[in-house]
Amino acid sequence: MPAGLYIHVPFCRTKCDYCGFYSLPGAEREIPRFLNTLRREMSFHRRSFRTFDTVYLGGGTPSVLTPAEIGRILLDVRDSYSIHPGAEITVEMNPADWDEADLRALREAGVNRLNIGVQSLDDGVLSFLGRRHTAEQALRAVWAARRAGFENLGLDLMYRIPGQDRAAWMETLAAAAALPVVHLSCYELTLEPGTPLGRRLGGSFAEPGGESSSADLFLATSRFLAEVGYLHYEVSNFTREASLASRHNTKYWRHVPYLGLGPSAHSFRANQRWWNTRSLPGYLGALEAGRSPVGGTETLSREQMALEALFLSLRTARGLHLEGYRRKYGVDLKKERGPLLAKLEEEGLVDQARGFLRPTRTGLAVADRLALL
Amino acid sequence: MKEFMETIRNFSIIAHIDHGKSTLADRLIQHTGVCNDRNFQDQILDNMDIERERGITIKSQAITLPYRAQDGRDYILNLIDTPGHVDFSYEVSRSLASCEGVLLLIDAAQGVQAQTLANLYLALEHNLEIIPVINKIDLPAADVERVLEQIDAELGLDPDRSLRCSAKEGIGIEAILEAVVERIPPPRGNLEAPLAALIFDAQYDPFRGTVIHCRVMDGAVKNGDTIRFLYNGATYRVEEVGRFLLAREKRSVLSAGEVGYIIAGVKTVADVRTGDTITLDARPCTQPLPGFKEVKPVVFASIYPIASDDYQDLADSLEKYKLNDASFIYEKDSSVALGQGFRCGFLGLLHLDVVQERLEREYDLSIILSVPSVRYRFTLQNGTVIDVDNPSHYPDPVSIAGSEEPYIRAMMMLPERYLGAVMKLCMEKRGVNSTLNYPTPGRAELTYEMPLAEVIYDFYDRFKSVTQGYGSFDYDLIDYRESNLALLDILVNGEKVDALSQIVHRDRARARGVLACDRLKDEIPRQMFKIAIQGAIGGEVISRSTISAFRKDVTAKCYGGDITRKRKLLEKQKKGKKRMKMVGNVSIPQSAFLAVLKSDTD
Numbered sequence: 001m002p003a004g005l006y007i008h009v010p011f012c013r014t015k016c017d018y019c020g021f022y023s024l025p026g027a028e029r030e031i032p033r034f035l036n037t038l039r040r041e042m043s044f045h046r047r048s049f050r051t052f053d054t055v056y057l058g059g060g061t062p063s064v065l066t067p068a069e070i071g072r073i074l075l076d077v078r079d080s081y082s083i084h085p086g087a088e089i090t091v092e093m094n095p096a097d098w099d100e101a102d103l104r105a106l107r108e109a110g111v112n113r114l115n116i117g118v119q120s121l122d123d124g125v126l127s128f129l130g131r132r133h134t135a136e137q138a139l140r141a142v143w144a145a146r147r148a149g150f151e152n153l154g155l156d157l158m159y160r161i162p163g164q165d166r167a168a169w170m171e172t173l174a175a176a177a178a179l180p181v182v183h184l185s186c187y188e189l190t191l192e193p194g195t196p197l198g199r200r201l202g203g204s205f206a207e208p209g210g211e212s213s214s215a216d217l218f219l220a221t222s223r224f225l226a227e228v229g230y231l232h233y234e235v236s237n238f239t240r241e242a243s244l245a246s247r248h249n250t251k252y253w254r255h256v257p258y259l260g261l262g263p264s265a266h267s268f269r270a271n272q273r274w275w276n277t278r279s280l281p282g283y284l285g286a287l288e289a290g291r292s293p294v295g296g297t298e299t300l301s302r303e304q305m306a307l308e309a310l311f312l313s314l315r316t317a318r319g320l321h322l323e324g325y326r327r328k329y330g331v332d333l334k335k336e337r338g339p340l341l342a343k344l345e346e347e348g349l350v351d352q353a354r355g356f357l358r359p360t361r362t363g364l365a366v367a368d369r370l371a372l373l
Numbered sequence: 374m375k376e377f378m379e380t381i382r383n384f385s386i387i388a389h390i391d392h393g394k395s396t397l398a399d400r401l402i403q404h405t406g407v408c409n410d411r412n413f414q415d416q417i418l419d420n421m422d423i424e425r426e427r428g429i430t431i432k433s434q435a436i437t438l439p440y441r442a443q444d445g446r447d448y449i450l451n452l453i454d455t456p457g458h459v460d461f462s463y464e465v466s467r468s469l470a471s472c473e474g475v476l477l478l479i480d481a482a483q484g485v486q487a488q489t490l491a492n493l494y495l496a497l498e499h500n501l502e503i504i505p506v507i508n509k510i511d512l513p514a515a516d517v518e519r520v521l522e523q524i525d526a527e528l529g530l531d532p533d534r535s536l537r538c539s540a541k542e543g544i545g546i547e548a549i550l551e552a553v554v555e556r557i558p559p560p561r562g563n564l565e566a567p568l569a570a571l572i573f574d575a576q577y578d579p580f581r582g583t584v585i586h587c588r589v590m591d592g593a594v595k596n597g598d599t600i601r602f603l604y605n606g607a608t609y610r611v612e613e614v615g616r617f618l619l620a621r622e623k624r625s626v627l628s629a630g631e632v633g634y635i636i637a638g639v640k641t642v643a644d645v646r647t648g649d650t651i652t653l654d655a656r657p658c659t660q661p662l663p664g665f666k667e668v669k670p671v672v673f674a675s676i677y678p679i680a681s682d683d684y685q686d687l688a689d690s691l692e693k694y695k696l697n698d699a700s701f702i703y704e705k706d707s708s709v710a711l712g713q714g715f716r717c718g719f720l721g722l723l724h725l726d727v728v729q730e731r732l733e734r735e736y737d738l739s740i741i742l743s744v745p746s747v748r749y750r751f752t753l754q755n756g757t758v759i760d761v762d763n764p765s766h767y768p769d770p771v772s773i774a775g776s777e778e779p780y781i782r783a784m785m786m787l788p789e790r791y792l793g794a795v796m797k798l799c800m801e802k803r804g805v806n807s808t809l810n811y812p813t814p815g816r817a818e819l820t821y822e823m824p825l826a827e828v829i830y831d832f833y834d835r836f837k838s839v840t841q842g843y844g845s846f847d848y849d850l851i852d853y854r855e856s857n858l859a860l861l862d863i864l865v866n867g868e869k870v871d872a873l874s875q876i877v878h879r880d881r882a883r884a885r886g887v888l889a890c891d892r893l894k895d896e897i898p899r900q901m902f903k904i905a906i907q908g909a910i911g912g913e914v915i916s917r918s919t920i921s922a923f924r925k926d927v928t929a930k931c932y933g934g935d936i937t938r939k940r941k942l943l944e945k946q947k948k949g950k951k952r953m954k955m956v957g958n959v960s961i962p963q964s965a966f967l968a969v970l971k972s973d974t975d
Contacts, residue, residue, distance in 0.1 A: 215924030266933040307944065307947070369923050
C-alpha cells in the first residue's frame, strides 16, 4: 500500500477547552512563514517517500488557512512528491470558517474529502466545549460543502460531555445521521491534562452509572448508527460504505508508512517512528536554519511491533489476521491463547471469520483490554 | 590470662521495636572510633536493605568495640546485636546467653512495652546484669519521670541506677560505655577446660563458606584445630578465627570469654545450629551448653514462579538464599493451579515477608505465595497421626478421627482504656484462659491462649489498630489442642485454585469463606468477562462474590501521534499482568494469595 501524508496546521482562531493537540491561537501572522518552512520540510524526505495515495490536512484548524493557501500546500506537495491519481485528499474544517465559494475553490484545488468538526448540534454543549460556532453554522457548512461538490463528507462528533444526557446525545446523533454525509467520527470526550476543561473538571469526571455510562453510550451509538446503515469500522469511526472509510486513517491502524509534516506531526516507516518538535517557533527556527525539525525517534523492536499490530488491528472491525500475525511476529495466538480466545468468543467479545480475529461491538468497547490477551 | 578476661565485656542491647536500639548501637560504634564518619553507614549492624527499610533487625550481628575507659584501662566491649521481632525470640535467647549484661533500652515517650518486658524476662533467665537506659529524652513527648516509675514498679529494677540518653542526638553515650565497663561483670570461664563455644549466629560468605559467630565459654580455639559440633558430631578443621571489628580481623586464638568468629570450611549455614556447642574433637567437653533447641518453622506456604519457565531460577535462588538462612526450609511441591513450586517453612509471617522480599529484590524473581498455614495434626481412624501444613495434603474427611492445632500464649501490654477492644479481638480470635494484671494503675498486662492460626496473619495489625499503637504484643508457642477443622476451597470461575485453599476451624468456616471471597473481589482486577468466586467446603458452596467485567476500556482517538503513547501504556499494563498468575483464563495477582487471610480492619 502506498504511503500517506499528514500535514499538521498548527493554527487556531481560538483554542477549544478540551483540545490537547498542538496549536497556537492568534499566531496567524506566522502563516506565510509556516507555508515556506513546510515546503522546505518536504524536501527533507524526498528520498524516503515518493508517492502518496492519501493526504490529510489536520491540526489545529486547517480552515484557518484560505483555500488558496491550501492549494499552495498541495502544489508544493506535488513539487516534491507524486500524488497518486485517485488519492484521498482530506481537509479538516471548522464550520465557522469557509463559505460555499471557499469550498468550491478548495474542491478545485484538488481536495476531495472534507471532515467538518461539528462536535455537537446543541448550542449549550458547543459553548461548554468552547467551540466558536453554533449548531446552525454547522448545518449550513454541511449543505454548503454538498453544494460545492463534496460527496465524501464526514463529521466529527463528541459525546459523554458533562451536562449532556443520553437523550441529548442521541438527538445530536440522529440529526447528524440524517445529514447528507457518509462518515461520522464519534469520540468520547477525553479529558487531557493541562487543558482548560481538564483543569475545570479536576482531571477526571465521575463515571455516571446506568444508561449514561461510557460503555452504554458507546454501545447505543454503535447500535443506532448500525440501524441507520452505518458500518462501525473502527472504535470511533463509522462509514456509510466500506469504500468510504478514511483511507488515510486506516494506514495508522495497519502499520502502513506515513509521513507527517508540521509541528508535532508523527511519521512511521518500517520499524521507525519519529516526530517533529511540538513548538511552532522551534519548528520554524529549525527549518529556516536548514535543520531537521525532528524532536524524537523510536525504533520499534519486533515485540513492540507485534504489540502495536495487535492493539491497532483490534481497534478495527476487520480485526487481526491470525496466520499473518503468526508469520510476521512468530506468535501463534490460537495455540498460545486458545482457551482465552474461546472464552472471549463465548463471551461475545470477538469472533473469527476467514482467518481474522475480529472484535464484536462489545469487543470494540474494550479493545485496549483485548490487546492485553 | 585472667587479667585479659577482666578487660572484656560482653553485652547486648534489648528493646521494644522502635525504641532506638540500632541508633544506639551506631552511636556506641562511632563513639569508640571503630569507624570514622566517612565510612559510617547509618545503623551499621543492620546490614540488609530490608532491615534498614523496616527499621528492624532480623539477623543478629556482633561487633567488637575497643574502648579506653575513664579509669585509663583499655577494654574490649563485644556488642552482640539481637533480632527485634517475636518471630526470632530463640535467636535473641542465644545472643543473650553469650553475654554477661544488657542495656535495656526504653523509649522515654512510649515507656515500658510488651517486648521490653519479654526481653527483661529473657535477660533475667540468663542472670544478666541489666542496665536500664531511657532513650529519646530529647523528644517533646518524653516523660522520664513516668518511665522511672515504670522501671521501679513494672520492671522491678532500681530507677536510680538507670541512665538517660538520646542516641539520635548523641547525648549520654559516654555514660553508657562507662556503665558497661563498671557494672557488667567480666566473663567467667575456665581457660584450662575443654573448649565450649556457643554458636549464636552464622553467616554465609561466598568466598569462605560459613562464618560461625560464637562466644567462647571455656577453653580456646585456634587455627588448625579440629572442632566438633555437639549437635550432630560433625567435625571441621579450623581455617581462621578472629573477631569482628568493622570487618573480620584475624587472630591467632579465641579463648574463654571472647566473642568472635570461626571459619572452618562449613559449606552452608544450614550445617550449623544456632545454640549448638562447639568443642575440640581431640578433647571434647562432656556437656553441651544449656538452652539448645532446634528451631522449627511454624508458618508454611508454597512459593511458585509466576512464569513456569522460571522454575529452575527459583530453585537456584532458594538454594542460594538458604545458604544464609538456617531457619528457612523448603521442599518440592506442585499445585494443579500454579504448577511446580516449593513448600516452605518460616519462623513466622515476618520471616515469610522477608524471604519473599529478598527473593524478589535480590534474585529478581516474580513469585506467588500460597495462603500461609500452620502445621495441623490429624489422628486418623486407623490410629496414625499425621502433621499437615499444606491444605493440598488435607486427609480424606471420612478418615479423620481427631484434629489438633497449635496454640500460643500471647502476652500483651496496653493502656487500660483499650482493654475492652483488645479482649473482644482476642475472643474473636478464639482466645481462652485469659489473665489480667495491672502492673501500674492505668496499664494492663493481658495474656491469652490462642490458636496460632488466628494470630499468624493479621492479629498484630489489628491489635496495633485497636490500641492505636499503644499496645505491645509478644508470644510463645505452647502446645497442640483439639480442634474441629475443615478444608475451605476457593473456586475461580468454577475452577478450584488449590493455592488459595486453607484449613480453617469449622465454626469459622463460613465467615472465612465470606471474607476470602470479599478479599479476592478486591484483589483480582476486573477482566473482560465476569468472574465468579466461590468458597466451598467439601463441594458445598458456602460463599460467593462476583467481579463484574470491564465494559469499556478503549481510547477514543488513536492516530499517528497517539500510537506511541498508547503502546507505552499497554507495555506497562502487560508488565503488570506478567506479575499475575493465569489460573484458567483469570489473571490473579500475587497480593490475592496473602490477602485472603486478612480481615477487614477498616
